[in-house]
Amino acid sequence: MLGEFREFIAKGNVMDLAVGVIIGGAFATITGSLTADLIMPIVGWIFGGVDFSSKFILLGSVPDGIAATDYAKLKEAGVAMIGYGAFITAVINFLILAFVIFLLVRWVNKVMRRAPDAPAGPTEVELLAEIRDELRKK
Template identity: 55%
Template sequence: MSMVSEFKEFALKGNVMDLAVGVIIGGAFATITTSLVEDIIMPIVAMIVGGELNFTNMFFVLGDIPEGVARNYVSLKAAGIPVLAYGSFITVLINFLILAFIIFMMVKFVNRLRRQEEVAPTVEATAEDILLLREISAKLGNNNLTK
């Protein structure tokens, strides 16, 4: 088998296509989560705290700041000055926690659906069903059920 045909077989397998779809949806989902944190959750937290809460401006400068460079995260990073950006890390951490919670809830929901499918519905036997089973058992010669 040639390398091209092996690659074609690999690329067209269902698992690879499922993975590709998952990566694309995951990227879009990450964008939604980032927007949720930055555009909805953080403004609410800022309102509760009582002021503007911008985590990206929380950092420690680890080097000397040359003259003419503004003391904000974007300018310092653009100038190549080492910055310990713990605020950005907090934002990413919040994104991760929200994403992990949403995935947890989705997996929990899917597992609940699977458990419901696996559990066979119980059927209650009526008196007529029991009589029929006793008759069948008696005809087959099994006396244990006829009592």
């Protein structure tokens, strides 16, 4: 069983998958920053200075000592609310990530199609047959 596991791990596909997951995690962090730090502030500015990441609908009562507009503290206190701003940010983050992956797959497919294989020459058997025939002629 240990040998089978070692063989499974040593396959190229597993290693490629591991590298892909690690790079994907790092790329998701970059995409999250792009969304939160660049795109959403611009979207908020377009809509009149609205910060979407802290937009919510309050469903429960507000505990004493917490402002009814402080999304982070309300969430930390476990107050029931719908954080639609965080959801909008997550959707935009997903769309950016999906689009970049689409572009990457499209580029890889283009590269794979670009290089057609060279026409195959005669096989080894055909070459040997030609040599044999030439030797018979002499």
